[in-house]
Amino acid sequence: MTPTLVAEQPVRAVAEFPTVGLWLLALIPANVVMLLDLQHGVVRPFAWLARFVPALLLLALVGWAQLRTGPTAIRLRRELRLSLGPAMMLLLGGGAALALDVLSGSGQALARAAAFMTAIIVPTAVVLLPMSAERERGTLLPLLASPLGARAFAEKFAVAALVIVVSWIQLSAAGDRGSELWWFALAGHALPLLTVPTWFFLLQNDGMTLGYVVVTPVLIAVPIALLGSSVAIGCVVVFGFAMLAGLPAAYRRGAAVGPPLWLQGDVPGLSGLERLAPPLLRAALHAQRPAVMISAAGVAGFVAIAAWGRDSAVAPLPLFIFSGCAAMLSPSLAFAEARRVGTLEAELVAQPRRQVFARRALLSGLTTAVLCVALPGALVAGVVGVTGPMVMAWCVAMLVLWSVGLAASVHQTSAGSALVAGFAVAGIAGVGQLGLCALAAWATASWVGGDPFVSRAFLAAALAGGAAVAFAVGCRRFLAADRFEPRIAVAAVTISLLHAAVLGMSSALVGHWT
Amino acid sequence: MIDVQGLVVRYPRGEAVKGLELRVEAGRCHALLGRNGAGKTSTLRALLGLLRPAGGSIRLFGLDVARHEAEVKSRLAWVPDAPAFQPWMTVAETLTWTAALRTKWNLDVQAHLLSRFELDLDAPTRELSKGQRTQLALVCALAADPELLVLDEPTSGLDPLVRRTFLEAVIGVFQDRDPQRKTILVSTHLISEFEGIVDGFTVMANGRAVLTTQADEARARFCRLRAWFDGDAPESVPMKTVRPPRREGRMLELVVDSAPDEARSWLAQAGAARVDATALTIEDIFLLAA
Numbered sequence: 001m002t003p004t005l006v007a008e009q010p011v012r013a014v015a016e017f018p019t020v021g022l023w024l025l026a027l028i029p030a031n032v033v034m035l036l037d038l039q040h041g042v043v044r045p046f047a048w049l050a051r052f053v054p055a056l057l058l059l060a061l062v063g064w065a066q067l068r069t070g071p072t073a074i075r076l077r078r079e080l081r082l083s084l085g086p087a088m089m090l091l092l093g094g095g096a097a098l099a100l101d102v103l104s105g106s107g108q109a110l111a112r113a114a115a116f117m118t119a120i121i122v123p124t125a126v127v128l129l130p131m132s133a134e135r136e137r138g139t140l141l142p143l144l145a146s147p148l149g150a151r152a153f154a155e156k157f158a159v160a161a162l163v164i165v166v167s168w169i170q171l172s173a174a175g176d177r178g179s180e181l182w183w184f185a186l187a188g189h190a191l192p193l194l195t196v197p198t199w200f201f202l203l204q205n206d207g208m209t210l211g212y213v214v215v216t217p218v219l220i221a222v223p224i225a226l227l228g229s230s231v232a233i234g235c236v237v238v239f240g241f242a243m244l245a246g247l248p249a250a251y252r253r254g255a256a257v258g259p260p261l262w263l264q265g266d267v268p269g270l271s272g273l274e275r276l277a278p279p280l281l282r283a284a285l286h287a288q289r290p291a292v293m294i295s296a297a298g299v300a301g302f303v304a305i306a307a308w309g310r311d312s313a314v315a316p317l318p319l320f321i322f323s324g325c326a327a328m329l330s331p332s333l334a335f336a337e338a339r340r341v342g343t344l345e346a347e348l349v350a351q352p353r354r355q356v357f358a359r360r361a362l363l364s365g366l367t368t369a370v371l372c373v374a375l376p377g378a379l380v381a382g383v384v385g386v387t388g389p390m391v392m393a394w395c396v397a398m399l400v401l402w403s404v405g406l407a408a409s410v411h412q413t414s415a416g417s418a419l420v421a422g423f424a425v426a427g428i429a430g431v432g433q434l435g436l437c438a439l440a441a442w443a444t445a446s447w448v449g450g451d452p453f454v455s456r457a458f459l460a461a462a463l464a465g466g467a468a469v470a471f472a473v474g475c476r477r478f479l480a481a482d483r484f485e486p487r488i489a490v491a492a493v494t495i496s497l498l499h500a501a502v503l504g505m506s507s508a509l510v511g512h513w514t
Numbered sequence: 515m516i517d518v519q520g521l522v523v524r525y526p527r528g529e530a531v532k533g534l535e536l537r538v539e540a541g542r543c544h545a546l547l548g549r550n551g552a553g554k555t556s557t558l559r560a561l562l563g564l565l566r567p568a569g570g571s572i573r574l575f576g577l578d579v580a581r582h583e584a585e586v587k588s589r590l591a592w593v594p595d596a597p598a599f600q601p602w603m604t605v606a607e608t609l610t611w612t613a614a615l616r617t618k619w620n621l622d623v624q625a626h627l628l629s630r631f632e633l634d635l636d637a638p639t640r641e642l643s644k645g646q647r648t649q650l651a652l653v654c655a656l657a658a659d660p661e662l663l664v665l666d667e668p669t670s671g672l673d674p675l676v677r678r679t680f681l682e683a684v685i686g687v688f689q690d691r692d693p694q695r696k697t698i699l700v701s702t703h704l705i706s707e708f709e710g711i712v713d714g715f716t717v718m719a720n721g722r723a724v725l726t727t728q729a730d731e732a733r734a735r736f737c738r739l740r741a742w743f744d745g746d747a748p749e750s751v752p753m754k755t756v757r758p759p760r761r762e763g764r765m766l767e768l769v770v771d772s773a774p775d776e777a778r779s780w781l782a783q784a785g786a787a788r789v790d791a792t793a794l795t796i797e798d799i800f801l802l803a804a
Contacts, residue, residue, distance in 0.1 A: 279607075279614040283600060342598020349562050349592045350615040350658070352583040481566040 022084060023062045026055045026091050029170045054166040055091075061162065075152055079159045082130035087163040089424050090126055093118030094171035118427060119171055120188035120321070124216045125420055127160040127196040132416055150251065157197060164189050187220040187236050194240030201250035215297065283343070284363045287333050290415075291326040295371035298322025299379065306383045316380050320394070323372040327398045328422045329415060330371075331406035334364040335478070336418035339411075357478050361406065372398045389456050396460040396467070401426055403467040407474035429466055429493075433500040437462040440504025445511070453511020458503050465499040515540040515575060515662065515697045516561070522569035523556040523721075530556040532721035533570065540661075543689065543698040543711055547800045548718035554701040557718070558666050561699070562592055574662065588617045591660035595667035597651035601640035605633055605650060612654040624657040627683060645676035652680060656688055663688055665700040669707060677707060685711060705797040715796060717803040725803040729796060736794040736802070737774035741766050741786035748784050753777060756802055769794070769802065 030051035037044055065076035131153075134140040143149050168189045172182075199212050223232035277285055302319035338344035338360075347356045373395050381391055404426040409418035438454050445452040473492045516538040523531040531553040538544040546554045559565040561572055563579055563586075572579045574586050599608050605628075613619040628635065631649040642650065648668060655663060663684070669677045689696045702708055715732075717725040727735070736756065741747070747766035751759045753776065760767040766786075770777045774791060781789050794802075 279611045283603075283611050286600070286602065341600065342594070342596070343600055345564060345594070346598065346612070346654075347615055348564055349590070350587055350612075352587065353563065355584075481564065 020062060020066055022088060023059060023080070025088055026058055026166065027052070029091065029094060030055055033170075051170050054169050058162055058166050061159075072155070075155055076159070079130060079156050082133050082156075083126065083159050083163060085420060085424065086122060086125040086129050089420070089427065090118065090122040090163060090167045091170070093122060093427055094167050118423075119167070119185035120220060121216070121325075122423070123164050123167070123189045124192040124196055124212070126163050127157070127192045128200060128212070129416065129420060130156055130160065131197070131200050153197070153251070161193055164193060183224055183233060184220055187224070187233060188216070191216060191220060191236055191240050195243040198243045198247045198250045201247075280359065281363070284334065284360060287338060288330060288364070288367045291330040291333060291367060292371060294322055294329060295326040295375070298326070299375065302376070302379060302383075316384055319376050319380065320397075323376045323394075323398060324401050325419075327368045327372040327401040328405040328419055328426070330364045330368045331361070331402060331474075332409040332412070332415040332418035332422065334360040334409075335406070336409040336412035337415040340414045353479050353481065357475065361475075364406070365402065368398060368402045372402075393456060393460055396463050400430060400463050400467045400470070403470035403474070404429065407470040407477070410474050410478040425470075429470070429496065430463060433462045433466050433496060434459055436497050436500040437504035437507070440501040441508040441511075442504075444505040444508035448509065450508075451511060452508050454504065454507050458507040462500040462503045465503070466496040469496045469499075515542075516544075516699060517573040517576075518557075518561070518570065520570035521557065521560060521567055521572065523553070523560050523565055524568035529568075530721055531560070531567075534718070534721070534723055536716055536723065536726070538697060538699060538714070540697050541689075541694045542713040543700065543708075545705070545708055545712040545715040545796075546699065546701040546718060547705060547715055547796075547804070549804050552718040552804070553721040554718055555666060556721075558592075558664055558699070558701055562590070562664060563587065589660055590662040590664060591655035591658045592664045593648070593651045593655050593666065593668050595670060597647045599639035599642075599647070599650070601638070603639055604635065605637050605639060605642075606635040608639055608650065609635075609654065609657070613657070616658045618659045620657050620659045623659065623687060624653060627653045627656060627687060630683060630687075631679065645672050648672060648676070648680060649683075652683060656683070661695055662697045662699065665698065665702070667702055668700065669702070669704055677704075681707065681711065705800055706795070709796055712796065715800075717800055719804050725799070732796065732799055733793040735772050736799055737770055737777075738792050738794055738798070739768045739770065739774065739777055739781065739789060740792075741768075741781040741784075741789045743785055744787050745785070751780075753780060 030048060033051060034044075034048045037048075061076070062080055065073045065080055067073075131140075134143055143152055146152070168186070171185060171189075195216075196212070220232075220236060223235045227235065298319045298321070301322065302315055305315040305318070335344065338347075344356070377391050377394055380394070401422070405418070405422040408422040408425050409415075412418035412421060437459060438452070441452040441454045441458075469492045473488055476488055516536060518534055518536040521531050521534040521536075522529060534553070534557060536557075546557060548554050556565060560567045561574070561579070563583060575589055577586055579586050600611070603611065609624060627649075631646070631653070633646060633650060633653070639647070639650070652668075665684070668684075669680055672680065684698065689698060700708060700712070712729050714726070714728045716723045743764045743766065745764070747761045747764060751766075751768060753770070756769040756771050766781075768777055768781075778789055778791065
């Protein structure tokens with residue numbers, strides 16, 4: 001039955017413009033590809049149309065929902081608003097891989113790897129976060145209890161599916177069709193659509209579903225690495241459709257608010273090691289458990305792939321993804337999750353902010369150093385035999401993720417939102433810094449003559465500078481007890497971009513002089 | 515003890531507190547009253563150092579909160595409206611953890627309150643009821659032996675029995691131990707429960723203090739007069755009243771501020787056969803002021 005609206009809602013086109021306007025960014029990737037094609041003297045109007053039309057369909061939906069006043073449009077408007085963050089991360093992350101073709105050598109490879117990581121991890125967030133947001137805001141139960149609950153969830157799922165399909169159509173233009181990374185990205189887009197809603201209703205816990213965002217790449221990476229692309233994709237498809245078949249039952253279970261799976265067992269208490277620590281350290285260590293588990297899962301996956309003897313070049317990728325997630329999650333657990341639980345405020349009322357920040361940041365930093373740098377670094381160096389510069393790049397990447405995670409999480413109120421915000425900022429900041437470093441090198445080389453030269457060391461230095469700025473921003477935001485500091489954000493962006501540009505110019509000059 | 519001058523708390527969408535002035539002497543129990551969104555919680559959070567004020571100054575115990583953070587925080591404790599604990603901790607572990615955050619911890623107070631509230635030390639905090647969680651938060655606050663106890667809607671959602679034991683503990687265990695030094699600042703909607711407890715109160719509306727007064731002074735100042743006439747009640751009242759006069763047949767009701775004798779004599783002159791005068795409760799005053 002369609003509910004009757006008591007009064008027509010006025011169209012709020014002007015007030016809603018910022019949200020609607022952000023959806024226009026979805027048009028960027030297709031047009032960037034066209035511009036790059038034109039730059040190389042290639043004219044492919046039909047290929048452009050094939051990528052442009054799906055984005056246009058998405059925008060048509062946004063426009064329709066904005067202008068109509070019926071109940072479906074009102075519901076869709078809300079869904080589009082909830083989906084905006086992860087959707088833009090996905091669409092622009094994939095688009096960045098296309099835009100950064102102008103980068104040379106290692107910069108291009110790094111940007112493409114980051115784009116494919118986005119393609120593997122973010123589609124899960126696109127499906128999961130709008131549903132998880134309902135639970136966090138306390139609107140899940142009223143939605144499930146409403147007569148149109150199932151339809152509302154179907155619409156939510158349809159919006160996520162449309163975003164993922166558009167992203168895949170745009171991303172598939174990049175990368176070599178049929179390569180392992182291409183299969184990873186395909187599976188990364190397809191699997192969330194088939195499995196995440198079922199997991200969401202079965203688990204009934206945001207922490208667990210957040211963990212699932214991280215486990216998904218293993219479900220994709222391990223079969224592909226162990227069995228090869230075609231067999232693995234078969235496994236993934238069978239698993240995905242089996243999960244999808246269980247969705248109606250899972251939804252009924254969720255709608256009936258049955259006992260969630262995670263509550264059927266006892267919540268784990270303290271481990272032996274944690275009991276040895278003093279009370280404050282004990283609680284902080286216990287809070288880091290999800291990061292430890294994610295890191296352990298990455299190590300287990302790496303060891304399994306390495307033991308199977310498959311492609312040694314692919315084996316470190318899952319470990320890198322897991323270590324990156326743990327590095328980003330660790331400060332989120334120390335700050336954002338503690339704020340959601342309420343224990344952070346209890347500490348802040350009793351102790352100076354500086355002391356609370358130092359204790360939590362130090363413990364999170366040490367956890368990250370051990371779990372995400374020392375342990376996986378030693379494993380990768382020992383098993384795969386990677387060289388020094390790669391280990392350094394690994395360390396810098398973890399440092400960047402941890403610092404940005406810290407800066408993004410200090411005023412967030414859940415690990416989930418902090419993780420998404422952190423990945424978004426890290427993605428944009430990383431791509432921006434690498435891009436500016438390469439552009440500055442190219443411009444300087446054009447000016448003084450010669451080839452642009454950007455070594456890994458210069459790129460790593462650019463990212464490390466960004467990490468230092470991010471840490472300073474996080475520290476400043478927390479100590480000032482002020483979450484709204486636009487001046488600080490502007491200053492941080494300016495400093496880190498200037499730093500990257502100077503490094504780019506320096507690298508070109510070094511290349512010119514040598 | 516508490517000296518707030520020109521406090522401004524600003525959010526991106528506007529100011530929650532606009533130039534609040536508040537002074538509370540040591541040993542007093544002061545209530546912050548106001549409707550939802552009046553700025554009470556923002557004020558408390560700024561006092562506790564959880565929000566950075568956009569303007570004004572906050573001094574507690576004669577010290578600037580921002581400059582002497584460690585000393586100020588060691589002398590105050592807070593009971594929030596929704597106390598939060600680590601779900602995996604037991605009551606005993608929560609107390610140990612909280613004690614590790616404090617510079618002082620009174621084990622006698624802890625033992626006394628635990629037995630009074632009948633809290634099981636081995637119970638996981640996730641299994642506690644709302645009332646028990648509030649009681650545990652109060653144990654954590656009072657065992658720290660603070661000079662200033664900040665209560666943010668402490669009894670909302672509790673059953674009457676738990677509310678009574680909570681208030682008895684606040685007064686009996688906290689304030690009666692050292693009445694000259696122990697100060698309470700409470701924000702509450704359940705005004706009637708604090709009627710006999712608060713020494714003074716501030717009514718907030720739209721981020722400003724619209725009325726700050728001592729409770730006894732307020733009771734003496736605001737007066738409700740009900741007069742019954744033989745004929746119809748007079749149409750006009752030649753004096754300033756707090757709210758428009760109310761007429762019901764032969765009865766006329768006036769609420770006056772600071773001049774009850776003058777009003778009473780006018781009513782007698784106007785032919786009132788009987789005049790009843792009653793002091794307003796704090797809840798009545800809040801309803802008038804908010």
